[in-house]
Amino acid sequence: MAYGIDNFSDGDTTVVRWERKKKDLPLILISCCMPYDSEAEPPPEKFRQAIRMWRHDVLIGCDAHAHHTLWGSSNVNQRGESLVNFLSSTNLCVCNRSCDSPFVVRNRSEVLDLTLATNLGTLMASNWMVSEKSSPLDHCWIRSRITLQLEMRAPFKNSQRANWDGYSAALESEMARRVQELIRRGKSIDSAVECLSAVMREAFEANCPISHPAKCGRPP
Structure with a gap:
């Protein structure tokens, strides 16, 4: 206007x-x-x-x-x-x-x-x-x-759009398999923590779609 x-x-x-x-x-x-x-x-x-x-x-x-x-x-x-x-x-x-x-x-x-x-x-x-x-x-x-000029905003993960049921299922499945493998190999607690973090991150990435920010400052 x-x-x-x-x-x-x-x-x-x-x-x-x-x-x-x-x-x-x-x-x-x-x-x-x-x-x-x-x-x-x-x-x-x-x-x-x-x-x-x-x-x-x-x-x-x-x-x-x-x-x-x-x-x-x-x-x-x-x-x-x-x-x-x-x-x-x-x-x-x-x-x-x-x-x-x-x-x-x-x-x-x-x-x-x-x-x-x-x-x-x-x-x-x-x-x-x-x-x-x-x-x-x-x-x-x-x-x-x-x-x-447009303000370029990077895509991001919005946790409100995550499939938490899918996340829980993936976490449970991978956790059981990887933790058992760590125990069998006699790995340290630090290795177990790193493994747990990786499993949680991968489960979240797989079950949370990428969100694209709304465009701002669109040219007239």
Whole structure:
């Protein structure tokens, strides 16, 4: 379920909270246009407030109107330096992976559109590219594959699912046979203890199925 967050949204910035499974942190989606004629240095205040509020699983698409070689611009301007200074104080990383120019007009092309995401190991942006598909605007389509890393949990034995009748029968059968063999060979008490432990472990393994944990953090 997704819903907008009005407190952090205005005419230039839209923030959406995507609720996932109960145990997962929400995914925060931000779309932002940073006006080139704004007197304030980028990013805008609503954008800054949203990043201060959420530091996990944030994905941002923005028209930065800022130049910096960090994301492939042909030069660096004051707006670009301001944005880079802000990014360096956060855990956001630039996902742009090529120098293809999303902004194209008749006599000029430039990298102005950025994809940003938190770099905490849970949110991964890959296959970033400027699409060759035509756009009605002077900004090209940007495509990227967004996935959330899954928490890999190992299969386990759940004793509540064990067949305890089968366990008892296997234990009784193997115990009688192996203990008699130990007595016949005159083995020590330590050997008998090791044998008993092995018999109990094997009986449990044979009569308790493997349980697979429910998947958590499934990608949207």
